[in-house]
Amino acid sequence: xxxxxxxxxxxxxxxxxxxxxxxxxxxxxxxxxxxxxxxxxxxxxxxxxxxxxxxxxxxxxxxxxxxxxxxxxxxxxxxxxxxxxxxxxxxxxxxxxxxxxxxxxxxxxxxxxxxxxxxxxxxxxxxxxxxxxxxxxxxxxxxxxxxxxxxxxxxxxxxxxxxxxxxxxxxxxxxxxxxxxxxxxxxxxxxxxxxxxxxxxxxxxxxxxxxxxxxxxxxxxxxxxxxx
Amino acid sequence: xxxxxxxxxxxxxxxxxxxxxxxxxxxxxxxxxxxxxxxxxxxxxxxxxxxxxxxxxxxxxxxxxxxxxxxxxxxxxxxxxxxxxxxxxxxxxxxxxxxxxxxxxxxxxxxxxxxxxxxxxxxxxxxxxxxxxxxxxxxxxxxxxxxxxxxxxxxxxxxxxxxxxxxxxxxxxxxxxxxxxxxxxxxxxxxxxxxxxxxxxxxxxxxxxxxxxxxxxxxxxxxxxxxxxxxxxxxxxxxxxxxxxxxxxxxxxxxxxxxxxxxxxxxxxxxxxxxxxxxxxxxxxxxxxxxxxxxxxxxxxxxxxxxxxxxxxxxxxxxxxxxxxxxxxxxxxxxxxxxxxxxxxxxxxxxxxxxxxxxxxxxxxxxxxxxxxxxxxxxxxxxxxx
Numbered sequence: 001x002x003x004x005x006x007x008x009x010x011x012x013x014x015x016x017x018x019x020x021x022x023x024x025x026x027x028x029x030x031x032x033x034x035x036x037x038x039x040x041x042x043x044x045x046x047x048x049x050x051x052x053x054x055x056x057x058x059x060x061x062x063x064x065x066x067x068x069x070x071x072x073x074x075x076x077x078x079x080x081x082x083x084x085x086x087x088x089x090x091x092x093x094x095x096x097x098x099x100x101x102x103x104x105x106x107x108x109x110x111x112x113x114x115x116x117x118x119x120x121x122x123x124x125x126x127x128x129x130x131x132x133x134x135x136x137x138x139x140x141x142x143x144x145x146x147x148x149x150x151x152x153x154x155x156x157x158x159x160x161x162x163x164x165x166x167x168x169x170x171x172x173x174x175x176x177x178x179x180x181x182x183x184x185x186x187x188x189x190x191x192x193x194x195x196x197x198x199x200x201x202x203x204x205x206x207x208x209x210x211x212x213x214x215x216x217x218x219x220x221x222x223x224x225x226x227x228x
Numbered sequence: 229x230x231x232x233x234x235x236x237x238x239x240x241x242x243x244x245x246x247x248x249x250x251x252x253x254x255x256x257x258x259x260x261x262x263x264x265x266x267x268x269x270x271x272x273x274x275x276x277x278x279x280x281x282x283x284x285x286x287x288x289x290x291x292x293x294x295x296x297x298x299x300x301x302x303x304x305x306x307x308x309x310x311x312x313x314x315x316x317x318x319x320x321x322x323x324x325x326x327x328x329x330x331x332x333x334x335x336x337x338x339x340x341x342x343x344x345x346x347x348x349x350x351x352x353x354x355x356x357x358x359x360x361x362x363x364x365x366x367x368x369x370x371x372x373x374x375x376x377x378x379x380x381x382x383x384x385x386x387x388x389x390x391x392x393x394x395x396x397x398x399x400x401x402x403x404x405x406x407x408x409x410x411x412x413x414x415x416x417x418x419x420x421x422x423x424x425x426x427x428x429x430x431x432x433x434x435x436x437x438x439x440x441x442x443x444x445x446x447x448x449x450x451x452x453x454x455x456x457x458x459x460x461x462x463x464x465x466x467x468x469x470x471x472x473x474x475x476x477x478x479x480x481x482x483x484x485x486x487x488x489x490x491x492x493x494x495x496x497x498x499x500x501x502x503x504x505x506x507x508x509x510x511x512x513x514x515x516x517x518x519x520x521x522x523x524x525x526x527x528x529x530x531x532x533x534x535x536x537x538x539x540x541x542x543x544x545x546x547x548x549x550x551x552x553x554x555x556x557x558x559x560x561x562x563x564x565x566x567x568x569x570x571x572x573x574x575x576x577x578x579x580x581x582x583x584x585x586x587x588x589x590x591x592x593x594x595x596x597x598x599x600x601x602x603x604x605x606x607x608x609x610x611x612x613x614x
Binding site for chain 1: 231232234235238239242261512513515516517518519520521522523524607611
């Protein structure tokens with residue numbers, strides 16, 4: 001129990017489309033140990049991104065319970081959940097989702113605005129995060145001045161800058177060429193091994209999944225475990 | 229939250245065209261508002277600046293204008309000598325004025341308009357020290373002086389001109405200024421000459437008196453009541469008298485307010501349209517910010533601020549557009565005497581503040597619904613937006 005970072009217990013998720021209810025996850029249970037690098041795979045519509053969103057606290061299950069780092073997030077109010085997200089999770093999107101009008105430095109600084117850190121302390125954290133992803137020399141560049149791989153690395157810096165216990169990555173290499181994808185995966189591996197970050201990554205790519213320590217397959221809202 | 233402000237400001241530059249269009253719409257509203265209010269303020273300032281608390285005007289009871297007031301000499305003689313009127317070595321400081329309305333053509337040949345001719349004595353200058361005539365000239369015989377703004381608004385009122393009114397020609401010998409007070413819209417003529425010309429001998433329209441103390445006005449009216457000769461007269465402060473003649477300004481303020489309100493609706497809809505487009509284009513950014521932990525309220529305030537900022541910039545531009553009218557001279561009809569009153573547009577710092585406020589308000593109100601839509605949109609729906 002002590003090494004379980006996240007526990008998903010009997011989670012069901014239904015979506016309403018028009019007047020029809022579609023079940024995406026059904027009574028799913030999962031334990032994610034601290035320090036795990038978990039790859040979630042499965043066909044489109046299998047519910048892997050839904051599970052990731054539930055773990056990130058940007059969606060709520062229809063029923064069941066999710067606990068992350070000892071805190072049960074199911075049933076939390078909008079404001080409490082937003083606060084929890086800002087401190088506990090870092091999210092990496094497939095299309096990077098950087099803010100185009102902000103520089104790399106400013107994009108990374110964004111999550112820190114929700115903390116009580118001083119400007120000097122924020123600066124220290126941002127530069128450290130950019131240094132980890134190898135882009136401290138690009139801090140003044142705007143996203144349009146960066147390559148796709150660099151943009152995703154800035155997005156990773158933004159995800160780790162608050163030192164969250166859980167990193168969630170939704171197809172982080174899905175929009176990258178092979179070389180950039182490899183760099184990003186190496187960076188995620190380093191964050192897992194060197195910085196002991198627990199990572200949950202959704203991917204379609206078996207090569208990317210192979211870099212994780214554990215692979216789970218989702219099919220029709222149910223889990224099928226596979227060794228990495 | 230400086231970074232969030234930067235985010236909003238930089239986004240304004242991203243969609244320059246729609247920002248500029250909205251900004252121009254707000255600027256137009258503020259400019260129109262300021263010009264109309266500057267017009268009203270110009271008229272009001274005549275009432276506010278003409279006279280001082282020691283100056284009182286005595287008119288015939290039952291009238292509120294010099295046009296319809298007549299005071300016989302014997303009543304004027306008695307009124308002059310009541311105790312509340314200040315005296316100097318030449319006696320009580322009282323100016324007897326005869327108020328005549330004449331009609332003159334415009335310099336460009338346009339339709340003639342009414343203007344005031346005031347018959348004055350030397351005392352008129354003692355009681356109105358603000359009246360400064362070029363070369364210190366005084367109206368005597370056929371020689372007359374003209375308020376400087378009138379010389380530009382009517383024909384034949386330049387120095388050296390001969391102008392015909394009443395039964396004869398008069399010579400313009402000088403122009404005068406009066407610190408923007410009502411006298412600047414008048415032609416001053418020697419009192420006995422105009423009395424003779426207008427067949428109004430032994431009568432004046434008004435008495436302008438200087439009180440010993442401002443609170444002596446009530447005592448002056450009580451004193452006037454006591455005598456049979458003067459009981460048909462009443463005194464009021466010169467300031468109150470002219471304030472009562474600025475009804476045009478109040479009308480302008482109401483009309484200006486209404487026009488501004490209507491235009492604001494249009495500009496507000498423009499701001500709303502711009503902000504709805506902004507919210508639509510930036511749905512994924514909004515979703516990302518929410519996913520990072522920014523709350524709905526922050527998103528609402530952020531977009532509201534962005535919209536208000538466009539409004540404020542529009543307000544500032546509107547102020548700049550309107551500023552050049554400040555000091556421009558024009559004229560309006562005095563609806564009490566039916567004569568032309570010359571005045572200058574006046575834009576005060578407070579009006580500029582109100583103009584900026586209107587701009588900000590139009591932006592904020594126009595941006596409220598789009599900002600609310602941005603804040604209320606579910607995170608996942610925002611993140612899925614293309």
